[in-house]
Amino acid sequence: MPISQAETPSSSLELWPIGNCQVSGLIDQSGALVWGCIPRVDGDPTFCALLRGDAGQDLGTWRFTLENQTKVTQEYVRNTPILRTRLEDASGGAVDIFDFCPRFERQGRMYRPVAYARIVRPVSGSPRIQVTLTPMNGYGASMAPITHGSNHIRYLNDRHALRLTTNAAVGYVLDERYFRIERELAFFLGPDEPFGGNISHELDAMLRHTESYWQLWVRGLATPIDWQEAVIRAAITLKLCQHEETGAIVAALTTSIPEAPNSQRNWDYRYCWIRDSYYTVQALNRLGALDVLEKYLSYLRNLVDDSHAGVIQPLYSVSGAKEIIEWEADALPGYRGMGPVRIGNAAYYQIQNDVYGQIIIPNIQAFSDHRLLRMANKDDFTSLEKVGELAWKMHDQPDAGLWELRTRTAVHTYSSVMSWAACDRLANAAEVLGLGDRHKVWKERADTVRKNIDAGAWYEDGGHYAASFGGKELDASLLQLVELNYVTADDPRFQATLKAVETNLRRGEHMLRYANEDDFGLPETAFNICTFWLIEALHMDGRDEEARHIFEAMLAHRTRSGLLSEDMDFETSELWGNFPQTYSLVGIINCAGLLSRSWRDWR
Numbered sequence: 067m068p069i070s071q072a073e074t075p076s077s078s079l080e081l082w083p084i085g086n087c088q089v090s091g092l093i094d095q096s097g098a099l100v101w102g103c104i105p106r107v108d109g110d111p112t113f114c115a116l117l118r119g120d121a122g123q124d125l126g127t128w129r130f131t132l133e134n135q136t137k138v139t140q141e142y143v144r145n146t147p148i149l150r151t152r153l154e155d156a157s158g159g160a161v162d163i164f165d166f167c168p169r170f171e172r173q174g175r176m177y178r179p180v181a182y183a184r185i186v187r188p189v190s191g192s193p194r195i196q197v198t199l200t201p202m203n204g205y206g207a208s209m210a211p212i213t214h215g216s217n218h219i220r221y222l223n224d225r226h227a228l229r230l231t232t233n234a235a236v237g238y239v240l241d242e243r244y245f246r247i248e249r250e251l252a253f254f255l256g257p258d259e260p261f262g263g264n265i266s267h268e269l270d271a272m273l274r275h276t277e278s279y280w281q282l283w284v285r286g287l288a289t290p291i292d293w294q295e296a297v298i299r300a301a302i303t304l305k306l307c308q309h310e311e312t313g314a315i316v317a318a319l320t321t322s323i324p325e326a327p328n329s330q331r332n333w334d335y336r337y338c339w340i341r342d343s344y345y346t347v348q349a350l351n352r353l354g355a356l357d358v359l360e361k362y363l364s365y366l367r368n369l370v371d372d373s374h375a376g377v378i379q380p381l382y383s384v385s386g387a388k389e390i391i392e393w394e395a396d397a398l399p400g401y402r403g404m405g406p407v408r409i410g411n412a413a414y415y416q417i418q419n420d421v422y423g424q425i426i427i428p429n430i431q432a433f434s435d436h437r438l439l440r441m442a443n444k445d446d447f448t449s450l451e452k453v454g455e456l457a458w459k460m461h462d463q464p465d466a467g468l469w470e471l472r473t474r475t476a477v478h479t480y481s482s483v484m485s486w487a488a489c490d491r492l493a494n495a496a497e498v499l500g501l502g503d504r505h506k507v508w509k510e511r512a513d514t515v516r517k518n519i520d521a522g523a524w525y526e527d528g529g530h531y532a533a534s535f536g537g538k539e540l541d542a543s544l545l546q547l548v549e550l551n552y553v554t555a556d557d558p559r560f561q562a563t564l565k566a567v568e569t570n571l572r573r574g575e576h577m578l579r580y581a582n583e584d585d586f587g588l589p590e591t592a593f594n595i596c597t598f599w600l601i602e603a604l605h606m607d608g609r610d611e612e613a614r615h616i617f618e619a620m621l622a623h624r625t626r627s628g629l630l631s632e633d634m635d636f637e638t639s640e641l642w643g644n645f646p647q648t649y650s651l652v653g654i655i656n657c658a659g660l661l662s663r664s665w666r667d668w669r
Contacts, residue, residue, distance in 0.1 A: 077116060077402050079641045082140060082149045082627040083303055083319060086169035086178040086276075087310035090319050092116065092645075093165055095626075096138055097151035098129035098198075105180045105226045106309060107316050108336040108384060111398075112201040112210070112223060117322060119403035125209065126202040128255070130163055130186060133194040133244045140626070146280035147302050148273070152189065159191030161247060170275035178310065180226065181256030183269055186247060194244040199255075201228065205395035205409065214240065217265075220258055230254070231261035288354040290662030296621055297658045299628035300651040301353055304346055307648050309384035312368075313361030314338035315346050316384065318632065318644035322400060322407040325633045325643045326590035332400065334411045335632075335644040337390055338365070339381045341468060342648050344424035345595075349652040351428075352659055356437060363432055366425055367446070376452030378425055380418040380470070381411060390414040416466040417475070422457035423484030423491075426450055430491040433498045447495055447504075454492045454508065461485035461515045462522065462535070468543055472585045477535035479523040480543035483552050486515040490551075516552075524559070530566040531559065533580065540570050541580040542596035545603045555606035564603050572600065575619045576636035591633040591642050594620070598653025605660045617657050630654070 081092040081101070091102035091113065102113035111117070114126035130153065137154040148166040164185040169178045186195065201221045203210045210221040210228075219230045219239065230239070231254045238245045252269040254261055261268070280302065289297050308315045321334035347359045368386055369378065383390055392410040400407050429450055432442035460481075467478035493508035522535030533541040544563050547553045553560045571578045576592035577600045597620060604613035623639050624630055630650035632643025 077119070079323070079631050079645050080625050080627075081116075081629075081645060082142070082165075083306055083629070083646055084147050084149055084165050084167055084182075085306040085319075086167035087306065087308055088178040089167055089180045089182070090306055091165075091167070091182055092319065093140075093149055093151070095140070096129065096131075097140070097153060097163055097165075098127050099165070099182065100127050101320060102182065103336070104223065104228065106311075106384060107307075107319060108334075110203070110205055110223065110225060111321075112203075112221075112228070114202055114206045114398060116320070117398045117400055117407050118206065119399035119401075124198055125200050126206060127198060127200055128182070128184070129198040130161075130184075131196045131198070132159065132161065133196070142299070142627070143277055144281070145284040145298060145302070146277050147306060148277055148280070153193070153195075155191070155193050157191055157193075159193030160189040161193055161195065162187045162189055164273060166273060166276050168272040168276050170272070170279045172275075176310070179256050181254060183272060184253040184255075185269055185273060186251040186253070188247050188249070193247055195247045196242055196244045197234065197239045197253075198242050199230065199239060204397070205407075206397040212240075218261070227258035228255055229258045229261070231256075231265050233265050283355075283357075286354060288352075290659050291665050291668050292662035293621070293654075293658040296624075296628060297353070297655050300654040301350060301355060303629055303646050304350055304648055304651050304655075305355070305358055307346070307646075308358055308361060309338075310361060312384055312386060313363070313365035314382070314384040314386070315343040315358075315362055315648065317342040317649070318647050320644045321409065322398075322405070323631065323642065323644045324401060324404050326635070327402075327642070328404050329586060329590060330406075331586055332404070332406055332408055333413075333644070334392070334408050335647075337381045337383055337411060337414075340378060340421040340424045341380070341418075344428055345652045346648045347428050349655040351431070353655065356435075359428065359431070360438060360440070363429060366429060367449070370425065370449050370453060373452070376422075376454075376456045378421045378453060378456070379414050380416055380421055380466075381414050388414065412472075413466075413470045416470060416472075417460075417464075418468065418470065419457070419460040419463065419465040419481040420468055420478075420484035422453050422460070423486075423488040425453050426457070426488040426491050430495050433495045442495075444499055444501075447492075447499055447501070450492065450495070451504075454488050457485040457488035458511050458515070462518050467534075469541070469579055469584070476533075476537065477522065479519065479531060479533055479535070480541075480546065482515065482519050482523065482535070483547060483550055486512055486519060486552060487550050489515055519552075528566060530563040539580065539582050540567050542567060542571055542577050542593065542599055543579075545596075545599040548606055549599075549602065555603075561607070564607060568600070571596070573636040575616050576634060578636075590635075592636040594630050594632060594634055594647065595649035595653050597634075598650070598657050601653075601657045602660060605657075610661065613657075614661055617661055620657075621654070 100115040103109040134156040318335035322332035325331035392412040398407040464475035489512035496505035525532040577596035579593040631645040632647040
């Protein structure tokens with residue numbers, strides 16, 4: 067839906083992602099580019115105003131402002147990540163800004179440059195416009211040095227110099243001076259190399275080709291009949307979270323948006339978590355977006371090849387690099403001044419044993435899905451068995467768990483169930499390949515893991531599964547037992563567990579991931595994916611009316627761009643945590659598919 071905003075807002079998560087699966091950016095309610103990393107999602111945030119607090123909002127941004135501006139209205143071009151922002155002034159003047167990162171096939175390959183394109187078109191009156199373009203260097207430490215020519219400006223960032231090519235007067239841009247806009251203005255901020263051709267004609271063509279690419283991609287999605295717009299927007303944004311060069315999928319496009327105000331729970335999510343990516347490809351696969359799955363499976367195969375005896379980390383860089391050193395960018399005050407701003411993530415060296423199942427489960431589809439360009443074979447199975455051996459070995463060993471606790475470990479039920487799933491799915495793959503002896507081995511192992519889980523995770527006094535072996539505490543991941551085919555929805559053990567989880571973790575229309583203290587104290591916000599897990603569980607329990615009510619409430623809490631972050635204040639419903647969060651978008655897609663009417667009924 068379009069929005070109106072009379073004044074430039076302070077930092078919020080009312081943001082509009084643009085991108086091309088190589089580079090991405092976030093546009094705020096004023097139409098300013100306030101977040102964008104170069105030359106890829108985990109790079110130096112050249113545009114970092116989002117994390118500059120209240121100081122220096124005009125640094126690390128790219129903003130267009132009308133003289134005497136009164137109104138801002140925004141919406142995406144239908145079924146694309148192309149953003150149209152209309153600026154209006156007090157005299158009836160107006161311009162449209164089209165923001166996009168070019169993406170289309172050219173000369174037999176996908177053209178997705180490290181570039182931001184902005185087209186400004188006059189709509190009415192005689193508006194005067196100001197351009198503020200202040201890319202930063204060294205994680206917000208300094209402005210990029212500048213040189214310029216007659217129709218370009220060079221920003222000499224340390225690691226990736228950029229060049230702005232434009233048909234606007236370069237002097238006006240450099241001086242940040244208001245000037246009358248009487249024709250279409252084109253701005254292309256990209257590689258530091260000459261721009262060939264007429265800039266206005268070329269960007270108009272790029273806009274058309276990019277719009278066509280995305281709308282054709284969306285046309286191939288198998289969406290539910292209900293909540294289509296919500297599902298399509300979530301799917302487009304999930305695809306933007308894939309680094310297409312390698313196939314990696316990042317957990318979010320940002321770093322260090324706090325999970326709760328002043329909580330210090332500030333983490334860098336611009337990396338590929340095996341867990342988050344598993345849920346992402348699972349959701350997109352349900353829509354038939356096999357291109358994302360195929361790219362990601364290629365990334366996984368490389369990770370397995372590079373692993374030592376099948377050992378898998380919780381996360382990797384988008385290039386597949388293993389070491390992701392965590393440090394703090396002192397020059398950036400943080401979102402609303404709530405630092406620290408962390409770069410890198412120390413969770414990469416944690417032990418999280420659920421990753422073995424999350425490597426294996428998406429790969430199993432490749433053994434039987436004839437739609438794929440490359441189906442899996444016996445060599446792939448042999449490679450996956452290395453991962454399976456670790457799942458078998460570690461299924462009853464302590465780890466940091468899916469919530470990545472930093473100061474203590476336990477044998478987490480979710481991790482053990484994922485290990486069971488790894489063995490179970492390898493047995494399935496062996497059966498497809500006609501490997502009877504391997505099928506028997508993995509089936510027996512899956513049965514053994516199941517016995518150990520039922521013995522270790524069942525809390526007899528409470529009459530429910532617990533979050534860890536020998537414990538009694540609960541966490542929301544227990545709601546995934548049905549989704550993973552470990553139990554059926556009508557199993558009395560799951561029914562009792564669902565009741566216990568609701569009693570302890572549900573807060574009205576929201577779900578906590580857990581209610582006990584962690585490394586930073588008691589959780590202060592709900593975890594959005596857990597609320598979607600609750601909706602799924604309610605549906606499987608036959609409580610569809612209640613499930614629909616909560617789902618509609620979650621949709622109402624989305625940003626105007628139709629998206630969600632990681633966390634939500636369960637009292638005020640304000641969004642917190644990194645944005646846009648793949649987990650949360652997965653929840654929209656999965657729950658819409660479960661709760662929607664059937665196309666057959668509609669027809």
